[in-house]
C-alpha cells in the first residue's frame with residue numbers, strides 16, 4: 001500500500017514538473033551574460049532578475065491611439081533619456097524603476113509609461129518609429145530590475 005502511494009507521488013511530481021517546464025520555458029530568451037549580471041549585481045546590490053514578455057511600441061496612432069501628444073502616462077515627454085524608456089504594469093514596476101533590458105537601450109531605462117495590455121510580466125519598449133517597433137517583435141527577456149534609491 002505504502003509503496004504504491006510513493007510510486008504515484010513520484011508520478012505526480014513528474015507530471016507537474018514536466019507540465020510546469022513546458023509552460024515556463026519560452027522558445028526564445030534574451031539575457032545578459034553571467035559576467036554582466038554579476039557586474040551589475042555587484043555595482044547595484046539588491047538588483048533582481050525577472051523573466052518578462054517584451055513587445056515594442058512607437059508614438060503612432062496605431063500604437064497609442066489619438067491624443068497621446070508625445071507625453072507618457074508618468075507625465076515625462078517621449079524624448080526623455082533619448083527616447084529610451086518602457087511601459088510596465090506599475091503595480092509590479094512603479095514609474096521611475098530602472099531596468100537593464102538585454103537587446104534594448106544603450107544603458108538602464110526607466111519605467112515612464114503604462115498601457116492597457118501591459119499587465120504582470122509584460123513590458124512594452126519604446127521606439128521612435130513603427131518600423132523599429134515592429135522589427136523588435138515579441139521576445140522573452142531576462143531583465144535586471146535595479147533597486148530604487
Ligand SMILES: [Zn+2]
Nearest residue numbers: 058060063130
Ligand atoms: Zn506604432
